[in-house]
Each structure stands twice: as structure tokens, then as C-alpha cells.
Amino acid sequence: MSGILESVFGGDPKQYVQSGFELTQLLVKQFSLPGWVNGHPSMSVTEEQYLDEILKSFQEGSLADARRQGGESLSYHPDYWAIIERSMTDCALRLEAIENPEGEPWRVLASTNLKAWASGLNPWAMLSVAEILIEQGETRYARRVIDTSAMFPRYWNSRPTNETNFILLSYVTLRSYAHHYDSSGLKDVGEPHFMRNLSADLSALRAKT
Secondary structure (H helix, E strand, C coil), X not given: CHHHHHCCCCCCCCHHHHHHHHHHHHHXXXXXXXXXXXXXXXXXXXXXXXXXXXHHHHHHHHHHHHHHCCCCCCCCCHHHHHHHHHHHHHHHHHHHHHHCCCCCCHHHHHHHHHHHHHHXXXXXXXXXXXXXHHHCCCHHHHHHHHHHHCXXXXXXXXXXXXXXXXXXXXXXXXHHHCHHHHCCCCCCCCCCCHHHHHHHHHHHHHHXX
């Protein structure tokens, strides 16, 4: 599933995606962030373990739902499953970053959050990078990260309704099945009033820079 991480880096003309792509490349180079090879992300062993945990929780939850409905398994449309995979990768990587079981330094945590952004385009993944940079006194770069995250609402509103509905549903379903993630306090577009929450978080971080 780690190949999902590379799927964003292919030329989406939307400003949010392009800006995030360029900023990711800049930060990786500027701070020598690990886990990137020739500009492309790769998963660490620990990141893979978190992803496996999320996937297992999702599979077990799906199976339980199917059995409650009298079936053997739940099937998903290929387009929807692709979105679920991206959302799972985003959730797993951000969960690993906040728990940091290996006690990794800030560069590793920033890298992990950038990988999360690459998988799901979740603006809170970018904002986590901004928080890390602020803690390191790198406010100039933090402001660029915040500015990129602020492009998300326009990007989101430009997407087809069926796509945004699939993304919303993927996070809602993940929260239902993956209790480890649901209890983490991490944010995503599956939450009620997520645009309002994003605006508040953007303002709070701007005040720190």
C-alpha cells in the first residue's frame, strides 16, 4: 500500500496540490528530511506497522458489519476503495507521528506528516508540519506551510461532489472501525464542521508565527 504515497506526485494542476508538492520537495531538501528517495516518499518499518494495524481494524470492522447484515463480507467499489486506502495511509502516518513510539527526532516526524499529506491531501497533516517548524524556530517556513494549508477550502470546493462524498465517508467509516485512530484527537474532513475547525486552527498557528 505504500505505493499510494507516490500517486499524488503526478501533476494535478490545482493550486493546493501543486503548492504542497513544491513545498514538500523544498522542505525535504532544506532540512534533509529522511524517508524520501529522489523526491519520492518511502515507508519505514514502524510506519508500515501502523498502516497494517489500521488496515486490520478496517477489515475486522467490515467483516463484523457484513455478518450483522447476514453476509460473508462487504465489497467496495474500486474507486471508493482507492480513496479508503489513501485515507487509511493518512490516518496511520499521522497516528504514528503523534505517538512517536521510537522517540524519533523532529525531522523524522515532519517527514512522516509530509508523507501523510501526500497520501490523503489532509490539511491537518500539513499543519502538523507547521507546528513542528514553529517549535524549531523555523517560522518563515512554517508560514509557507500554513499558507499552503489555507488553500484547501478552495481546492475542496472545486472537487466533484461524488469524490468529496467518498472522502468524507472514508474517514467516517475509518473512525467507526479504527478506534485507535478515533480516540487519537487527530482531525480530518470526516468531522462535523471541519471547515470551521480548519479556519480556527489556521488562525491559531498564524498567531504563533
